[in-house]
Amino acid sequence: MAIIEFPKEMKWGAATAAYQIEGAALEDGRGLSIWDTFSKTPGNVLNGDNGDVACDSYHRYKEDVQIMKELGINVYRFSISWPRIFPAGTGEINQKGLQYYHNLVDELLENGIEPMCTLYHWDLPQALQDQGGWENRKTVDAFADYAEQIFKEFDGKIKKWITINEPWCVSFLSNFIGIHAPGFQNLKLATDISHHLLLAHGKAVARFRDLKVEGSIGYAPNTEWLEPFSSKQEDIDACNRGMGWFIEWFFDPVFKGQYPHFMLEVFDKHGAAPAIQAGDMEIISQKIDFVGINYYTGSVGRYKKDADLFDLEKVDIGYEKTDFDWNIYPEGFYKVLLKIKDQYGDIPVYITENGACYNDEVENGRVKDQGRIDYLKQHLTSLKRAMDSGVQIKGYLAWSLLDNFEWAEGYHKRFGIVHVDFNTLKRTKKDSYYWYKQTVKNGWFDM
Numbered sequence: 001m002a003i004i005e006f007p008k009e010m011k012w013g014a015a016t017a018a019y020q021i022e023g024a025a026l027e028d029g030r031g032l033s034i035w036d037t038f039s040k041t042p043g044n045v046l047n048g049d050n051g052d053v054a055c056d057s058y059h060r061y062k063e064d065v066q067i068m069k070e071l072g073i074n075v076y077r078f079s080i081s082w083p084r085i086f087p088a089g090t091g092e093i094n095q096k097g098l099q100y101y102h103n104l105v106d107e108l109l110e111n112g113i114e115p116m117c118t119l120y121h122w123d124l125p126q127a128l129q130d131q132g133g134w135e136n137r138k139t140v141d142a143f144a145d146y147a148e149q150i151f152k153e154f155d156g157k158i159k160k161w162i163t164i165n166e167p168w169c170v171s172f173l174s175n176f177i178g179i180h181a182p183g184f185q186n187l188k189l190a191t192d193i194s195h196h197l198l199l200a201h202g203k204a205v206a207r208f209r210d211l212k213v214e215g216s217i218g219y220a221p222n223t224e225w226l227e228p229f230s231s232k233q234e235d236i237d238a239c240n241r242g243m244g245w246f247i248e249w250f251f252d253p254v255f256k257g258q259y260p261h262f263m264l265e266v267f268d269k270h271g272a273a274p275a276i277q278a279g280d281m282e283i284i285s286q287k288i289d290f291v292g293i294n295y296y297t298g299s300v301g302r303y304k305k306d307a308d309l310f311d312l313e314k315v316d317i318g319y320e321k322t323d324f325d326w327n328i329y330p331e332g333f334y335k336v337l338l339k340i341k342d343q344y345g346d347i348p349v350y351i352t353e354n355g356a357c358y359n360d361e362v363e364n365g366r367v368k369d370q371g372r373i374d375y376l377k378q379h380l381t382s383l384k385r386a387m388d389s390g391v392q393i394k395g396y397l398a399w400s401l402l403d404n405f406e407w408a409e410g411y412h413k414r415f416g417i418v419h420v421d422f423n424t425l426k427r428t429k430k431d432s433y434y435w436y437k438q439t440v441k442n443g444w445f446d447m
């Protein structure tokens with residue numbers, strides 16, 4: 001089959017997030033997050049799993065960095081746990097928390113791996129949630145103060161920064177659909193929160209610029225492709241509205257300084273247009289240096305009156321699926337990247353998450369995850385198609401380095417290229433780890 005080759009200067013990495021891998025949830029002064037509360041509320045997480053121990057990366061980070069070094073990657077995306085730094089969300093700083101991230105970053109740098117830091121990957125301090133969480137505009141300023149503290153602490157060591165991971169998940173999945181923390185189901189709450197998250201992003205970027213922090217900053221929205229079932233205009237329009245929920249709603253404010261009218265109409269119809277104050281859009285739309293794109297799957301959609309907010313129903317037409325029951329749809333990766341370039345210009349892009357869920361097990365010391373290898377091959381091929389079409393891809397980071405706490409699905413759903421036995425915490429490199437290692441080394445693979 002075809003050789004798929006990438007530019008020598010492209011960055012290759014892997015990604016994780018604090019609550020999903022660190023553990024040590026009650027250690028060294030860390031405060032509680034909304035995910036500690038949510039996961040310990042019966043019924044919220046499969047098997048009653050929680051992040052108390054996770055991969056124990058808080059203690060095992062040196063081993064994890066050695067795994068990354070052997071993998072040959074040159075960038076590692078992790079997130080900082082806000083409540084590990086500010087146990088109460090604001091005010092007193094937990095020095096042991098800062099020290100952990102200095103230890104991690106120093107270990108990465110000593111091993112030739114560049115840290116890419118996500119400031120917010122869903123673990124809001126519970127103390128702030130108790131004061132209204134992201135619905136309260138004070139949380140926006142608390143985030144900016146937290147970001148400023150981290151910028152000052154790590155300026156010169158960390159040079160790639162992501163403000164917010166997937167504001168759609170933090171707002172709509174968590175406060176309208178309700179399956180993630182804090183688990184509300186209120187559309188107006190969710191749209192107000194989506195606005196406050198974008199405002200928090202903008203305020204953090206402003207602090208980054210004011211402090212003249214070395215490096216580059218962006219955010220990491222989640223994307224999904226919706227392919228119209230037919231060429232009927234009603235199907236095309238329904239899919240565009242559905243994608244507007246992930247894409248235009250979170251991209252237009254940042255890149256155009258305004259919310260998309262067609263989405264405002266949808267929310268307004270339900271009395272859920274967000275509360276916007278004078279000056280907000282200017283803060284949100286200040287220039288960023290790159291955008292992180294998370295892509296996993298696509299679906300086929302068609303018009304159906306009142307099927308959901310967008311008169312859209314997804315249609316299962318038999319695409320192969322991962323163990324998360326998500327379609328394997330690499331074409332959508334190519335299409336969504338071209339859509340973003342066409343609509344928002346030639347912005348530098350890091351693929352900050354892409355990967356597949358297969359609930360692999362270790363057999364005789366090996367994990368044969370050919371499905372994950374095939375998924376990565378297909379999606380990296382789509383990525384190369386997008387690059388050859390002019391999309392400015394700066395790097396690709398696989399989700400995830402390790403099997404980890406998969407939110408409401410707990411530890412049952414596995415995305416790692418490294419298997420973790422959650423009873424012993426033993427790490428086992430999967431076949432996909434060795435395939436990815438060879439691809440990173442060569443800069444190409446044979447499809």
Ligand SMILES: OC[C@@H]1[C@@H](O)[C@H](O)[C@@H](O)c2nc(CNc3ccccc3)cn21
Nearest residue numbers: 017165166169222294296353399406415
């Ligand atoms: O589910 C896999 C990962 C998850 O572990 C990451 O923490 C998170 O950033 C992440 N985002 C997506 C894609 N977005 C999404 C959309 C709907 C439901 C769940 C996730 C997948 N993932």
